[in-house]
Structure formats: C-alpha cells, structure tokens
Amino acid sequence: MPYCIGLTGGIGSGKSSAATIFSELGTEIIDTDEISHALTQAGGEAMPSIVAAFGPEVVADDGSLDRAAMRKLVFSNPEHRRRLEGILHPLIGKETRSRFSRSEAPYVILVVPLLLEAGGYRDLVRRTLVIDCDESQQIRRATQRNGLSEATVKAVMTAQLPRQQRLSLADDIIRNDGDIAELREQVIALHQQYQSYSEIKAGGGDKSDLGSPV
Numbered sequence: 001m002p003y004c005i006g007l008t009g010g011i012g013s014g015k016s017s018a019a020t021i022f023s024e025l026g027t028e029i030i031d032t033d034e035i036s037h038a039l040t041q042a043g044g045e046a047m048p049s050i051v052a053a054f055g056p057e058v059v060a061d062d063g064s065l066d067r068a069a070m071r072k073l074v075f076s077n078p079e080h081r082r083r084l085e086g087i088l089h090p091l092i093g094k095e096t097r098s099r100f101s102r103s104e105a106p107y108v109i110l111v112v113p114l115l116l117e118a119g120g121y122r123d124l125v126r127r128t129l130v131i132d133c134d135e136s137q138q139i140r141r142a143t144q145r146n147g148l149s150e151a152t153v154k155a156v157m158t159a160q161l162p163r164q165q166r167l168s169l170a171d172d173i174i175r176n177d178g179d180i181a182e183l184r185e186q187v188i189a190l191h192q193q194y195q196s197y198s199e200i201k202a203g204g205g206d207k208s209d210l211g212s213p214v
C-alpha cells in the first residue's frame with residue numbers, strides 16, 4: 001500500500017492548486033471532491049438516493065446534482081446536511097479505499113477538504129498536510145474562483161475548523177500567501193521529503209523512523 005499523505009485546508013486555501021502541482025510532479029492524487037462530483041453527475045451512483053431524499057428540485061436539467069440548490073438546502077438545515085453526508089460519505093469512502101488499494105504508487109496525496117473536521121481516513125493517512133493562507137485571501141480566492149458570494153464562502157468557513165486549530169493538527173504546512181511559483185517551490189520540497197518517506201516505508205519502517213518533521 002502507498003504511503004498516504006492527507007491534504008486539507010479551508011475553502012479557497014489552494015488545495016486543488018497544490019494537488020495539481022503534486023500531480024505534475026508525477027504524484028498520484030485521490031481527490032474526494034472529484035469523486036463526489038463523479039458520484040453526483042447524471043447517472044452517478046449517488047443520484048438515485050439523493051433524489052429519493054430531496055426530490056427532483058435538486059436535479060439540474062442535465063440530470064446532475066444542482067449544486068447551488070443543494071448548497072442552499074444544506075446550509076439552511078443541518079438535518080439536510082447530515083442526510084446528504086449519509087448518502088455521499090460511504091460511497092466516497094468506498095471509492096477512495098478502492099483506488100488506494102489498487103495504487104502501485106510509492107505515495108499518494110489524498111485530498112479531503114474536511115479531513116480534520118470529520119476525522120475520516122485515520123487508518124489510511126500517515127501525515128497531514130495543511131494548505132494555509134489568511135482568511136481574507138481565502139474569501140477573495142474562493143469568491144473569484146466560482147462566483148460564490150462572500151456570505152456563502154463565510155458560511156462554508158464557519159462549518160470548517162478555525163485556522164489556528166487546523167494548523168495545530170498539521171504535520172506539514174504549506175503557506176499559500178504568495179504567488180503560484182512560491183506554492184510550487186514548497187510543493188517540490190515536500191515531494192522530495194515524501195518520496196524519501198515512502199522509501200523508508202518500503203524498507204519496512206514506519207512514521208517513527210522519520211525523525212522530526214520539517
């Protein structure tokens with residue numbers, strides 16, 4: 001089994017951007033958001049249960065999940081949120097574990113936005129990498145990226161761990177306050193580190209052999 005790095009961070013912090021750079025360096029990425037999107041495309045495995053639970057109002061014309069409609073429902077009502085998670089999480093977990101166990105990569109980056117909040121994947125994740133930037137930048141990037149309102153982004157942030165708490169749980173931190181080149185430099189340094197970890201693991205060691213993290 002590959003050495004597993006859990007990559008997380010708040011909305012707009014730069015998780016996808018960091019994962020893309022890891023991927024360009026040849027790292028295998030398992031992205032739970034991407035799996036979630038696939039499950040909620042037209043004909044996706046989660047759609048029948050979602051329609052049964054929430055009705056046809058949450059289905060877009062093309063048969064995929066209407067994300068804006070669903071987001072509204074979920075943020076206005078915690079019960080809806082739990083119900084949606086009850087449908088999606090087991091399916092995402094099943095697909096994630098299946099991809100992980102099939103992987104022949106030395107190490108895998110597992111992208112999980114709520115890794116620390118939900119406490120999932122503890123059995124897989126050997127190190128936690130947090131992508132961090134200050135909150136005003138998070139809001140700016142998240143609103144610019146997909147046209148979400150500032151209020152929506154703030155509502156998402158409220159459902160996520162406060163920044164300091166997230167940082168206190170990290171093994172590794174990438175500060176994404178600069179430009180993409182600075183992000184890339186930090187990813188390259190960690191990639192080298194993670195490759196050496198997976199070599200130690202291949203030699204039969206575990207996290208206790210790693211010495212102090214950078």
Ligand code: ADP
Pocket residue numbers: 009010011012013014015016017018141142144145176177178179180183
């Ligand atoms: P997340 O996956 O954590 O929600 P993204 O990686 O999608 O965040 O980044 C949010 C937005 O900010 C994207 O439009 C992305 O291109 C942009 N972005 C991320 N990091 C940087 C950076 N260092 N410099 C400029 N833009 C960035």
